[in-house]
Amino acid sequence: MTYDVDVIRRDFPILERNVHGKPLVYLDNAATTQKPRSVIDRLVHYYEHENANIHRGLHTLAEEATAAYEASRLKVGEFINAEHPGQEIIFTRNTTESINLVANAWGRKNLKPGDEIVFSAMEHHSNLIPWQLIALATGARLRFIELDESGHLRRDDALAKIGERTKIVAITQMSNVLGTINPVKELAQLAHRAGAVVLVDGAQSVPHMPVDVRDIDCDFLAFSAHKMLGPTGVGVLYGKRDLLEVMDPFLGGGEMIKRVTFESSTYADLPHKFEAGTPNIADVIAFAPAIDYLQALGMDAVREHERDLTQYAIDALERVEGVTVYGPKDATERGGAVTFNYGDLHPHDLSQVLDAEGVAIRAGHHCAQPLMRELGVVATARASFYVYNRTDEVDALIDALGAADRIFGNASTARAAAR
Amino acid sequence: MPARPEPLLDELYRELILDHYKNPRHRGSLPAADVTAEGYNPVCGDEVTMQLDFDGDRLADLAIVGRGCSISQASGSMMSELVAGKSIGEIRRLSDEFKQMLTDDGAPVPKDLGDLEALQGVAKFAVRVKCATLAWHTLEDGIQQLERGGGSVAREEA
DSSP: OOOOHHHHHTTOGGGGOEETTEEOEEOBTTTOOOOOHHHHHHHHHIIIIIOOOSSSOOSHHHHHHHHHHHHHHHHHHHHTTOSSHHHHEEEESSHHHHHHHIIIIIHHHHOOTTOEEEEETTOOGGGTHHHHHHHHHHOOEEEEEOBOTTSOBOHHHHHHHSSTTEEEEEEESBOTTTOBBOOHHHHHHHHHHTTOEEEEEOTTTTTTSOOOHHHHTOSEEEEEGGGTTSOTTOEEEEEOHHHHHHSOOSSOSTTSEEEEOSSOEEEOOTTGGGOOSSOOHHHHHHHHHHHHHHHHHOHHHHHHHHHHHHHHHHHHHHTSTTEEEOSOSOGGGBOSEEEEEETTBOHHHHHHHHHHTTEEOEEEOTTOHHHHHHHTOSOEEEEEOOTTOOHHHHHHHHHHHHHHHHHTTTHHHHHHHHO | OOOOOOOOHHHHSOHHHHHHHHSOTTBSOOTTOSEEEEEEETTTTEEEEEEEEEETTEEEEEEEEEESOHHHHHHHHHHHHHHTTOBHHHHHHHHHHHHHHHHSTTSOOOSSSGGGGGGGGGGGOGGGHHHHHHHHHHHHHHHHHHHTTSEEEEEEOO
């Protein structure tokens, strides 16, 4: 089957809309992706025909909703090749909550003063702040692996930082700023050799490339549905069954218990031990057609499409005088989040002008303030791609840079050159 | 849904704003200033540092340095022209007037804001209001610091 982006676009109703009288050019996919008709229809169908609370009711609707919810769990588990999908997939609100779950439920039990938590200099705040909090609570130390000038993790530094004191290595598989794809399989080997466990932040990788938890041999993997065509409000935590079984619960409440007295409780089996309270039933169920959609395209094809588009974008941006592109320049080493600056034009001004041209990008620090400081900038602009983006949308971005230049009177390039 | 008029980019990036952005007024430092006030918006990375020299309750002179978006930097430059030489009471009144103009789109534009009137278009772009008010909040902090006896003060916009 050939990958036909024009056919794909027809499945996404929002791509038909105009913004400020111009066709929408949506290049903010690292923040969230658009939804295909099948996902939207599934949500509506659920609320029109199946809505009920799950796992408790003994009526038809409750049984149907429970079956659909658990079917989503299995589909997600199979998508990342989990060995025990029915027990190793936990639904949360988002990637951030998934990481907080591990930091608390695993961290409080396993970290003590002197232990080390290793992450990288390119982590999103969601894979940084939870560890800062747990380090404060347990006395563990934070260590981060430094980057080289091309935006890759320094291998020598990884070897130096991951050692016998390391208890957990928490690393992003694909940077939301630099696009860099990190060698998580190799890092997992290093960590396991040191006796540590590994959490992979897959928020940017799982939507964009084949990810196989058994091949990587990670202990935890966190990602979000809304960045992969699915609804907002659904995060996933994959954890190896043996580890999850011995962890204490994260949140307490209904759904996660077996027997309760006023003094104490016994907890439900996996995965329900970690899903306290009524979950986001509708959105979990509507996550399934998002995965179906990606599987029909094939994750290898998705990756190939984005790799080509990313290379096209990097090359086009680098041809514009005054543009600085951050991160690896070779698309085979990176994903489709392309971060750049245009002279000394502030990204917010750039984003505002682009918006008037119908082009949606992200501007700011991308929830990675430490990395922004490493790069020596306060903010950047970021264009990021997905299954439905085309090269003519990259062209629209480049044209819109021209509009910014007209408004700011070439100030950006001239001033940057004069500095 | 009621039709909302399209906010025009031209209303935001008026020529006067771009002029202040490219040629900021009162740029530099005052070595003998009574107060140094820093403002920072971590969300955008907009920064402004101003040194304030008072003569009694009158702002005798000020100097500003900063980096950030065109709105934040132009607003600081325009403000510096307006407030230099004015009394603290007058500055506070102008500050309230300016903030009112930015948050109440459609209200009559005050006549005594000088070049700052050019920023009225910001009211149509809600996310940019904080850019325009950063310099003013920083100046208010500086005045408060003077009343506490001078020195330095820093703020982070929430």
